Amino acid sequence: MVASREIHLNSRPHGMPRKDNFRTITVEVPEPGPGEFLIRNVWMSVDPYMRGRMHDRESYIPPFQLNAPLEGGAVGEVLRSHHPDFKPGDMVLHMRGWREYALGDGSMVKLPPTGAPADLYLGLLGIPGLTAYFGLFDIAGLQKGETVFISGGAGAVGSVAIQLAKIHGCHVIASCGSDEKAHWLREETGADHVINYRTVDDLNAALRAAAPEGIDVYFDNVGGEHLEAALDCLKLNGRIAACGMISQYNDVGEGVGIRNLLMVVGKRLTIKGFIVSDYMHRREEALVPMMQWYHEGRLNSRSTVFEGIESAADAMIGLFEGTNTGKMLVNLCSHQQHGIEVEFI
Amino acid sequence: MVASREIHLNSRPHGMPRKDNFRTITVEVPEPGPGEFLIRNVWMSVDPYMRGRMHDRESYIPPFQLNAPLEGGAVGEVLRSHHPDFKPGDMVLHMRGWREYALGDGSMVKLPPTGAPADLYLGLLGIPGLTAYFGLFDIAGLQKGETVFISGGAGAVGSVAIQLAKIHGCHVIASCGSDEKAHWLREETGADHVINYRTVDDLNAALRAAAPEGIDVYFDNVGGEHLEAALDCLKLNGRIAACGMISQYNDVGEGVGIRNLLMVVGKRLTIKGFIVSDYMHRREEALVPMMQWYHEGRLNSRSTVFEGIESAADAMIGLFEGTNTGKMLVNLCSHQQHGIEVEFI
Incomplete structure (x- = not known):
């Protein structure tokens, strides 16, 4: 005992x-x-x-x-x-x-x-890392050279997703909630643009400025205004990997909804939700390369x-x-x- | 002249x-x-x-x-x-x-x-018919035996979608905005359940009553409260073909948003928008069987x-x-x- x-x-x-x-x-x-x-x-x-x-x-x-x-x-x-x-x-x-x-x-x-x-x-080598990997590559089908917006970039999933997207040869825009986090994302994860959503006046405008041509993929960890900004900024045939919506987890009653979902029709967008537990049978597919990148110092x-x-x-x-x-x-x-x-x- | x-x-x-x-x-x-x-x-x-x-x-x-x-x-x-x-x-x-x-x-x-x-x-044999066909079978991947909810069921697209889903061996729930339309949908299109959204107190409850086990597919012509009800009622791995959102087309300023989009994550839902003009190169794939069903009296x-x-x-x-x-x-x-x-x- x-x-x-x-x-x-x-x-x-x-x-x-x-x-x-x-x-x-x-x-x-x-x-x-x-x-x-x-x-x-x-x-x-x-x-x-x-x-x-x-x-x-x-x-x-x-x-x-x-x-x-x-x-x-x-x-x-x-x-x-x-x-x-x-x-x-x-x-x-x-x-x-x-x-x-x-x-x-x-x-x-x-x-x-x-x-x-x-x-x-x-x-990195657990559930958050697998979530980043399968969300980017399987759910969103991220392709080399594409532009991806990753919200919650300084979180456990987001920070791995940024690095994986960079290893994959993508242009990465990340959001986070402090200047210190933004500094870390810029210096250590390789994010090309970082938006501190707490200090920008207009998230839509900030995202549009970071991606004047629009984004191909949005990896959503946050929901709410982040998701609305992404819907506005996504290109034709854009994809959203809906991983989580942390901004809404503590909502009481009926929160504010997503007001521009109609974008999905005209821009032929795909929003796909996922739970990483569905990918456990494929974990080696992610962990073998991720372990290698970790040992090479490319994944931190x-x-x-x-x-x-x-x-x-x-x-x-x-x-x-x-x-x-x-x-x-x-x-x-x-x-x-x-x-x-x-x-x- | x-x-x-x-x-x-x-x-x-x-x-x-x-x-x-x-x-x-x-x-x-x-x-x-x-x-x-x-x-x-x-x-x-x-x-x-x-x-x-x-x-x-x-x-x-x-x-x-x-x-x-x-x-x-x-x-x-x-x-x-x-x-x-x-x-x-x-x-x-x-x-x-x-x-x-x-x-x-x-x-x-x-x-x-x-x-x-x-x-x-x-x-039937034009843009609305093609929209119904490719939305159901290509975008939503509707399978025989599944339960599908079709909003705007008495519209040009919805009324064809109902009939196509029935021909495909599906269970069909449709919504419309008058008792007369509901009667027509029940009698002439083969819809299994029809909801007059203007007379029900609670659209969510009405949909849940029509599909106690949940729905596999939602064909969205309406958006708004219909979309929220569908999100609530969709089964695990459910799909939404986002065809249109007529309830929002005349919105001025920022309308009410979709408040339960978080369902997409936990239920692993897919929302896919589409415009039928992307399918024009495949029109014969739809029109050949639809013409036959029309001549057989199965599509009205x-x-x-x-x-x-x-x-x-x-x-x-x-x-x-x-x-x-x-x-x-x-x-x-x-x-x-x-x-x-x-x-x-």
Whole structure:
């Protein structure tokens, strides 16, 4: 038995999540039974999609239950094992985040010995990286030489998408919400134009100025005004990969809608939504080249790290306040080695 | 020389078109020169897309010019010809509508001797029919056995789409704006469920009641609340063929937007806009089976006919008031034979 703190959903947020929607409790995790092993979580992923699971409604993934631990991607170290394939010291990727210790079983994924820091499997080499890859190349069918607009460019998905599009030989316009993020995107990800949407007067005009000929593809992480600006700026036969719409996740009641959807008809646009879990059977198709680009130094990663499970609610709220640059992580075990270029908060 | 009345755009409509946006003037049409022929127009098409051409803005088709005749699909009879391929009595399909007489040239299409009434080439066997066919089968990829919702079901495109979907073995839900239209759709087009959107309290609930399992495809002619209801009701991997959004064509300023577009992500929806002119090279693919179904009595047509060119503005305004059941036509030459099942106004 080991004492483990975990985060429960205390109440369902109405609008922006508040700290009192979450509660930290301590439980006893039993010793692993036959075929099981005990995991000490090291890294925990905090992602925008989790906001949707806080609603009690039908969706592509079941809602979080009240008074039960939240769930989400995590990487941990095997401490004690009764499973022949998992040895103490092995690093495991799994969905039992939001807690310090968890019991594991044979359905979990052991991290391969790639030399990449473990936390990258929650970002660049994990769900966000796969989302960027399949969104750009499969959903939007991005072609070499095209112009792509990527909103939420400083987020976990957006920052990978920018780099992948640049490797693919595309012209990239990205948006983000601070001058510091804009500087990072320009200097480190290779974005050709960066728009700080919080400081421009007119997002449509800023996008049009960055792409006078129009854009071929819009990778949407934000929705709302970003999506309207993209619809206005897309060329004939343009495509939208609808990955997420973070600007709307905390909307209460009926928000403001998208007013220029009629553009879809005259410009023959395609809007295609996707969830990366549909691509898990094709993950190697993305991970093999991405791992190579990572080792060649062509794909870089940055994270914002909150320390300790007691900071997880702040990390979640921070996602919607734009606190993170790159992947938002919680480090649950600070003596473990971190990935490169992390920024502690 | 022949005296011909034609309709000019007198001023650009702001919101719903008014009669004073149009002006009837009389011009002298010269005798045909070498390679030309003189056409007496018999049928003139009035279509929702023409509203877009009344704005002075860039679009997929140039705007109408002020103080110049409007343009649009028409069928006429050759009166006098200096072109070897066009003889007096031939019926010609062309784009010089909104006038009683026009000069023709070799770029125009002579109607084939199919035995189908000439006006059908402006409806069932013309642009609206092709729009229904390629929208359903190419853009939306409608499959046998699927459930499809077709808004604007009593319009020129919608009423053909309903029949094509039924021939294809699909379950069809249609919407329209009067009980009389609903009766026609149920009795004559084979629609399985018809929703009169003007009399239901809650379009979402009505659609959900008609399709408890959800819809696979939405063929959008209307936009607005219809589109929101469809987004709510679409199944996983559902598709929207975005053909038109007539509810928004007369919007002034920033209308109400589509508030639930986030559904696109979680349900992996695809919204695809299209303009039928992109399919002209494939028209035979649609017209061969459609002609056969027409001759077999499986595809039927209905028109609402205004008499005389002086009624053309009323016909145009009537489109947005729901005056038409089936194809909206203006008959310019009433001694000519009409297609079947026309309703004169």
